[in-house]
Amino acid sequence: MSxxxxxxxxxxxxxxxxxxxxxxxxxxxxxxxxxxWTFLYGALFLVALxxxxxxxxxxxxxxxxxxxMAWNYIAGTLPTLTLENFGADMAEWYWGLRFWTRLLVETxxxxxxxTVLGGVLALALCFPASRNLVQNSGIYFAARRALxxxxxxxELVFALIFVFAFGLGPFAGVLAIAVHTAGSLGKLFxxxxxxxxxxxxxxxxxxGGNWPMIMRLGVVPQALPNYASYLLLRFEINxxxxxxxxxxxxxxxxxxxxxxxxxxxxxxxSAIMLLLILTTSVIDIICETIRHRLIGHSLQQSA
Amino acid sequence: MTLAQxxxxxxxxxxxxxxxxxxxxxxxxxxxxxxxxxAALGFGLWWIxxxxxxxxxxxxxxxxxxxxxxxxxxxxxxxxxxxxMLETVAMAFLGTVIAFVVxxxxxxxxxxxxVPNWVFHFGIRRFFDAFRGxxxxxxxxIFVSAVGLGPFAGVLAIAVGDVMVFGKLFxxxxxxxxxxxxxxxxxxGGGELHIVxxGVFPQVFPVMMSHALYFFESNVRSxxxxxxxxxxxxxxxxxxxxxxxxxxxxxxxxxxxxxxxxxIDAISRRIRARLI
Numbered sequence: 001m002s003x004x005x006x007x008x009x010x011x012x013x014x015x016x017x018x019x020x021x022x023x024x025x026x027x028x029x030x031x032x033x034x035x036x037w038t039f040l041y042g043a044l045f046l047v048a049l050x051x052x053x054x055x056x057x058x059x060x061x062x063x064x065x066x067x068x069m070a071w072n073y074i075a076g077t078l079p080t081l082t083l084e085n086f087g088a089d090m091a092e093w094y095w096g097l098r099f100w101t102r103l104l105v106e107t108x109x110x111x112x113x114x115t116v117l118g119g120v121l122a123l124a125l126c127f128p129a130s131r132n133l134v135q136n137s138g139i140y141f142a143a144r145r146a147l148x149x150x151x152x153x154x155e156l157v158f159a160l161i162f163v164f165a166f167g168l169g170p171f172a173g174v175l176a177i178a179v180h181t182a183g184s185l186g187k188l189f190x191x192x193x194x195x196x197x198x199x200x201x202x203x204x205x206x207x208g209g210n211w212p213m214i215m216r217l218g219v220v221p222q223a224l225p226n227y228a229s230y231l232l233l234r235f236e237i238n239x240x241x242x243x244x245x246x247x248x249x250x251x252x253x254x255x256x257x258x259x260x261x262x263x264x265x266x267x268x269x270s271a272i273m274l275l276l277i278l279t280t281s282v283i284d285i286i287c288e289t290i291r292h293r294l295i296g297h298s299l300q301q302s303a
Numbered sequence: 304m305t306l307a308q309x310x311x312x313x314x315x316x317x318x319x320x321x322x323x324x325x326x327x328x329x330x331x332x333x334x335x336x337x338x339x340x341x342a343a344l345g346f347g348l349w350w351i352x353x354x355x356x357x358x359x360x361x362x363x364x365x366x367x368x369x370x371x372x373x374x375x376x377x378x379x380x381x382x383x384x385x386x387x388m389l390e391t392v393a394m395a396f397l398g399t400v401i402a403f404v405v406x407x408x409x410x411x412x413x414x415x416x417x418v419p420n421w422v423f424h425f426g427i428r429r430f431f432d433a434f435r436g437x438x439x440x441x442x443x444x445i446f447v448s449a450v451g452l453g454p455f456a457g458v459l460a461i462a463v464g465d466v467m468v469f470g471k472l473f474x475x476x477x478x479x480x481x482x483x484x485x486x487x488x489x490x491x492g493g494g495e496l497h498i499v500x501x502g503v504f505p506q507v508f509p510v511m512m513s514h515a516l517y518f519f520e521s522n523v524r525s526x527x528x529x530x531x532x533x534x535x536x537x538x539x540x541x542x543x544x545x546x547x548x549x550x551x552x553x554x555x556x557x558x559x560x561x562x563x564x565x566x567i568d569a570i571s572r573r574i575r576a577r578l579i
Contacts, residue, residue, distance in 0.1 A: 049400065052393035055386075056454040056535065066450040070459060073449035106350060113347035152561050156440065156528040156538075160545050165368060166361035170351040175361075244438035247532060248542075251351070254441070261444050269445070273437060280436035281429075 077270040093271050100253065100272060104279055106170055107252040111239035114174045118181025118238075119231050122147075125182065126189035127215050133193060133201075147190070150183025155241055159250040170251025177238050177245070185234055192226040193219055225294050232287040232294075239283055243276055372554035380552060384540060388559055391536035392567070394454050394529070395522035398461025403515050405466050410473025417477060428474070434467035439525045443534040454535030461522050461529075469514065476510040477503070509578045516571040516578075523567050527560045 014022075052058070079093040094100075128134050129143035158176035166172040201218035209217060246254020253272060260268035316323050377384060411417050413427045443460035450456050485502035493501060530538025537556060544553040 048396055052396045055389050055393040056397060056458060058397055058455060058458055062455055066455060066459070070446060070449040073445070109343075109347040109350050112343060113351060113353075116344055149561070152524070152564050153557060154524060154528045154560075156531060157541065157557060157560075160531070160542060161365070161368065162361070164545070165364040166357065171353055171357060172361075174347075174351050174353070240436060240438050244440040247440055247444065257441060258444065261448055264448070273441070276441075277433045277436040281433060284432065284435075 077266045077273075079267040079270065093267055096256075096268070096271075100256065100275055103253040103256055104275060107242045107246075107254075108239055108279065108283070110170050110174050110177060110242040110245070110252050111235060114177025114242070115181055115231060115235045115238050117174070117178035118234070119185055119227075121178065121182035122185035122189050123227070125186045126193060127219070129186060129190040130193035132196075132198070133215070133219065143186075144190075147183050147186040150179050151187060152183070153180075155180040156244065156248060159245050159248050163249050168249045173242060173245040173250030173252060176250060177242060180241075181234055181238060185230060188230045189223070189227055192223045192230075196222040228294050229291045232291050236280070236284050236287050240280055243280075368550055371550040374551065375554035375558050376551040377555045378549075378552050380540070384537065384556060384559060387530070387537040387540050388563055390454055391526045391530075391538075392523055392563065394457045394534075394536055395461060395519060395526040397458045398465065398526070399515060399519045399522050401458070401462040402465035402469050402518070403511075405462070406469030406473055409466070409470035410477060413470055413474030414477035415474075416480070428471065431467040431471040431474075434464075437464070439464040440528065440532060443529045444532045447533045452533045452535075457526060457529040457534035457536055460534055461526060464525075465518055465522070469518070472514050473507075473511060476507050476514075480506050512578050513575050516575050520564075520568055520571050524564055527564075 079089065081089045081093070125143055125147055128139045129147055131140060134140050134143075155176050158179050159173055162172035162176050166175060196219055200222065201214055204214045204218040242252045243254050243257070246252040246256070247258050249255065253276065257269070257272045257276075259265075260272060409427075409431075413424065413431065415421075415424050418424060439460055442464050443457055446456035446459045446463075450459065480503050484506065485498055488498050488502040526536050526538075527541075528538045530536040530540065531542045533539065537560065541553060541556045541560075544550075544556060
């Protein structure tokens with residue numbers, strides 16, 4: 001700032017050439033610092049890359065050898081489908097369709113119930129975790145740390161522990177999803193709460209509302225469309241996550257996928273994965289449509 | 304200012320009934336939606352065999368486990384855990400870098416303003432989307448079967464899982480490029496290469512880097528669990544400790560994961576703030 005005013009003050013008394021050289025000096029200086037930073041970041045990146053390669057036994061020969069292996073494996077999972085015998089081939093590929101559909105329904109239900117339970121928990125925790133809604137910094141701190149813990153411990157770790165405590169099966173999986181969802185949604189909800197218009201809050205407080213009333217009447221109506229949008233997004237993520245929980249015995253289609261991969265039932269792997277991709281795509285599209293309608297609706301109301 | 308009298312309210316209600324009661328079809332639709340929602344929830348709870356008794360018993364056991372976890376203690380495996388944690392971070396880093404490099408050309412292919420053919424555009428976007436449907440852990444399981452146990456499978460799993468999402472994000476970043484700098488470069492006589500280097504790249508690069516950093520963070524989180532299926536990293540140690548009921552060490556590993564993730568988040572937040 002000070003250099004700027006200095007040059008401004010001197011402007012009238014300097015010649016064109018002087019101004020040009022000072023500009024070029026400044027430009028070169030800026031370019032120099034920028035290059036230095038780029039160089040520093042580049043060097044850091046290279047160091048990290050070399051260190052990672054060293055630690056993880058990654059090597060180009062390994063990659064060249066491994067990639068065809070991976071490709072062969074994936075190609076091996078594809079079934080032989082012929083045009084003249086298409087119906088029978090499909091029937092053979094999807095021999096377990098009834099069983100898999102059942103497991104898929106279970107996976108989707110796990111995602112759904114986990115999202116709802118996690119959403120309820122998140123809703124309970126998001127108000128104390130919003131800086132603009134609580135005066136007591138101790139409560140704020142505790143709520144934030146609790147959400148952080150739920151969010152950072154991976155879902156699968158919760159599942160591993162819950163399988164011990166609640167027994168094998170989808171119940172443990174749903175609880176794992178719920179706890180993790182509470183953490184991540186709670187944080188997002190709290191961010192929504194921190195961005196609400198303070199006018200309605202003051203209005204409810206001025207008319208004598210207590211804290212729960214302020215939350216219910218001042219905050220929630222403003223934040224509801226965003227809550228719903230995040231919930232739907234999380235539902236998509238959770239269905240995907242639920243498909244992996246079966247690997248540790250927490251229910252869903254992952255259990256059968258695990259068996260198929262471990263027993264090298266190649267065509268089953270591709271059949272289940274294709275089903276999973278289809279299901280998640282359909283859910284994504286449905287949720288996206290609902291989300292656009294929800295947000296569009298709220299925009300219409302405010303307009 | 305006088306308060307509204309009951310008579311006034313009654314009169315207003317008579318004149319504008321629509322303002323006080325929502326139309327019946329709307330209410331019916333809402334009721335039906337809520338009913339469907341609770342029916343689905345109830346069905347789900349029944350399916351997973353949820354009951355208060357089960358929850359209470361489980362929570363009891365969980366409380367017992369938590370007391371077993373205290374105090375978290377590394378035992379004599381501290382060095383092994385540190386190495387495994389480093390391996391986890393390295394896997395995430397390499398996976399992100401590989402995904403980034405592979406996704407760059409894909410991003411250009413998927414951008415509407417680079418390849419204007421809408422059939423191709425629609426196809427490649429759906430292709431990007433489809434791959435997101437598979438969880439990283441499933442990829443890891445497949446790559447462990449394909450290339451054997453170890454971090455290499457983990458790196459491949461992370462890379463494959465991310466490539467398509469990266470491709471989609473890059474394509475969006477390229478589509479959102481402001482055309483004015485491009486026109487500026489062209490107007491001052493720059494060739495195609497100049498346009499990409501001076502008009503497009505400076506706009507796209509910070510966005511891409513910020514995505515890459517964000518993915519690195521999230522990959523560190525997911526890399527911590529890939530070991531559960533044998534794809535290297537700390538997950539193997541964690542699932543082993545849980546399997547043999549060594550809860551103190553399991554708790555220590557979980558704490559290590561928490562600290563590592565927090566540190567990496569903080570660092571990458573710094574770098575991101577500088578970039579944008």
